Amino acid sequence: MLSQILMRSLSHFLISIGGVALAALIGVLIGIGLTRVRSIAGTVIGLVEILQTVPSIAMLALLMMVFGLGNTSAVMAIFLYSLLPIVRNTYTAILSVPPMLLEAGRGMGMNSFQRLYKVEVPNAIPVILSGFRVSLITAYGIVTIAVLVGGGGLGEYVYRGVQTNDTMQILQGAIPICIMAIFTDLFLNKLENRLMKHQVKTA
Amino acid sequence: MNEFWTFYERYRTRFWTCMLQHVQISFGAVLIGILIAVPLGILLTRYKPLAKRVLAIVGVIQTIPSLVLFGLFIPILGIGIVPAMTVLVMYSILPILRNTYTGISEVPPGYVEAATGMGMNSMQRLIRVELPIAMPIIFTGVQLSCVYIISWTTVASLIGAGGLGDLIYMGIYSYNYRLIFLGALPASIMAVLTSILVGKLAKVVTPKGMR
Numbered sequence: 303m304l305s306q307i308l309m310r311s312l313s314h315f316l317i318s319i320g321g322v323a324l325a326a327l328i329g330v331l332i333g334i335g336l337t338r339v340r341s342i343a344g345t346v347i348g349l350v351e352i353l354q355t356v357p358s359i360a361m362l363a364l365l366m367m368v369f370g371l372g373n374t375s376a377v378m379a380i381f382l383y384s385l386l387p388i389v390r391n392t393y394t395a396i397l398s399v400p401p402m403l404l405e406a407g408r409g410m411g412m413n414s415f416q417r418l419y420k421v422e423v424p425n426a427i428p429v430i431l432s433g434f435r436v437s438l439i440t441a442y443g444i445v446t447i448a449v450l451v452g453g454g455g456l457g458e459y460v461y462r463g464v465q466t467n468d469t470m471q472i473l474q475g476a477i478p479i480c481i482m483a484i485f486t487d488l489f490l491n492k493l494e495n496r497l498m499k500h501q502v503k504t505a
Numbered sequence: 506m507n508e509f510w511t512f513y514e515r516y517r518t519r520f521w522t523c524m525l526q527h528v529q530i531s532f533g534a535v536l537i538g539i540l541i542a543v544p545l546g547i548l549l550t551r552y553k554p555l556a557k558r559v560l561a562i563v564g565v566i567q568t569i570p571s572l573v574l575f576g577l578f579i580p581i582l583g584i585g586i587v588p589a590m591t592v593l594v595m596y597s598i599l600p601i602l603r604n605t606y607t608g609i610s611e612v613p614p615g616y617v618e619a620a621t622g623m624g625m626n627s628m629q630r631l632i633r634v635e636l637p638i639a640m641p642i643i644f645t646g647v648q649l650s651c652v653y654i655i656s657w658t659t660v661a662s663l664i665g666a667g668g669l670g671d672l673i674y675m676g677i678y679s680y681n682y683r684l685i686f687l688g689a690l691p692a693s694i695m696a697v698l699t700s701i702l703v704g705k706l707a708k709v710v711t712p713k714g715m716r
Contacts, residue, residue: 443570
């Protein structure tokens with residue numbers, strides 16, 4: 303019983319992380335790209351914002367028609383929902399790096415790529431991380447509903463419990479999910495604050 | 506395409522019933538949410554030590570997934586429209602409460618002092634100075650709330666609340682992509698349009714001097 307709950311929790315976590323990781327990889331690149339081509343930033347972020355507005359079940363159902371039943375649809379839905387927090391946070395974080403630091407980098411003879419990964423990205427990390435946090439917590443919720451399109455994870459307990467009006471079954475899924483969500487929030491928040499302290503003080 | 510229209514004709518009455526239910530549930534929940542959250546947010550700005558705790562609890566509730574929250578209320582309220590509405594109202598309060606609090610807390614103290622200097626009492630200050638300046642932020646909260654609730658209402662169909670979610674579930678169970686479309690597309694369009702509309706409304710209610 304307990305081992306089954308643990309297994310489901312693990313797969314719940316892995317599916318969520320999978321989607322968020324995919325979005326992190328692509329979203330951070332898009333975010334950085336947008337800071338270089340700022341004229342299209344508004345349009346791109348607007349489009350991603352519309353994606354975010356689509357109700358999660360509608361998104362899952364529509365994706366199911368493309369990717370079929372199973373976890374792929376869940377991962378894709380998480381990917382699409384995570385794009386907004388990650389792209390937007392990366393974009394604003396890099397733009398708000400103090401120009402002083404960039405000039406110092408230039409003065410030290412860094413080229414544009416060196417400035418990016420030695421100055422801009424390290425300074426933007428806490429804000430980018432908060433994008434990951436929001437995405438991951440949203441992802442837990444999406445995986446929970448993804449049971450409807452044949453996804454694994456803890457959603458199955460909750461869903462079956464809801465269908466059969468079985469409180470124990472609901473709690474078996476609900477408690478681990480809530481614990482996961484609350485701990486992710488706490489842990490990543492702590493990490494953000496700690497990283498924030500290492501930021502260069504420019505004031 | 507033609508095929509889709511004949512399909513639509515067949516489901517027309519069902520579709521519009523679901524649509525109407527969806528609109529009623531979502532907007533009803535947000536409306537009640539506003540009525541509770543705005544006064545509560547204002548009250549919190551008057552009791553700052555309490556505010557921190559309340560907002561922390563709000564933050565925790567917001568991390569709980571929709572289906573889980575609906576599930577947790579089944580043992581207490583059963584299934585149907587009552588538990589669905591309860592959860593939806595509860596959830597719609599969260600972003601509005603947070604934004605009302607932040608919006609009013611962040612009104613520059615200079616304005617409040619100027620108002621006091623003009624002889625306004627605390628009620629007048631609230632209505633004429635603090636609320637108008639906080640309006641754009643409060644509306645951002647309402648916008649968030651609308652988008653969440655329209656999405657959550659599709660989940661609420663699972664506990665028997667009705668709405669467009671019914672069509673989506675029927676579509677998924679019978680693997681009928683036209684039914685899925687008939688539920689998913691209108692729900693998505695409703696969310697996107699509402700978000701844009703509330704965004705526009707936020708600009709309208711922003712005091713002239715701040716635009």
